[in-house]
Amino acid sequence: MAEVITKQFTPYQPKPDEQYMSKPQLNHFRKILNSWKDDLSHEMDNTIHTMQDEVTMFADPNDRASQESDMTLELRNRDRERKLIKKIDETLRDIEEGDYGYCQGCGIEIGLKRMEARPTATLCIDCKTLDEMRERQVAK
Numbered sequence: 001m002a003e004v005i006t007k008q009f010t011p012y013q014p015k016p017d018e019q020y021m022s023k024p025q026l027n028h029f030r031k032i033l034n035s036w037k038d039d040l041s042h043e044m045d046n047t048i049h050t051m052q053d054e055v056t057m058f059a060d061p062n063d064r065a066s067q068e069s070d071m072t073l074e075l076r077n078r079d080r081e082r083k084l085i086k087k088i089d090e091t092l093r094d095i096e097e098g099d100y101g102y103c104q105g106c107g108i109e110i111g112l113k114r115m116e117a118r119p120t121a122t123l124c125i126d127c128k129t130l131d132e133m134r135e136r137q138v139a140k
Contacts, residue, residue: 011113011116012025012112012116014112020112021102026100029095029101029115033119033120036088037085040081040088043081044078088119088120091119103124104123105123105127105131111124
């Protein structure tokens with residue numbers, strides 16, 4: 001699932017000797033995640049209203065099939081966004097519990113740049129690479 005943050009944000013500039021995942025850093029990521037979640041929720045609401053407004057019974061079976069196909073694709077996208085909102089909620093919970101920014105595989109710091117690129121990341125780049133290699137081996 002591709003994660004795309006639509007809003008631009010100012011990358012966090014840590015102060016010299018600032019502790020990793022300090023309160024200002026956590027607030028920075030909390031703000032990014034909440035903004036992302038709000039955007040996704042707004043898009044989902046708009047889709048529901050648009051789909052309700054666009055329901056039309058076409059006489060032509062091809063037009064009807066095309067409309068149903070479009071709605072199915074839109075619903076699939078909204079389901080992905082619903083799952084992403086759930087992941088964002090889990091990430092916000094990790095922030096509150098003090099687990100945010102640390103790899104769930106090996107426990108090391110994931111790093112500010114990776115967290116800004118993928119705020120819901122739970123694995124460091126090394127563990128994620130190994131995880132993807134395992135996935136490819138299982139898929140074969």
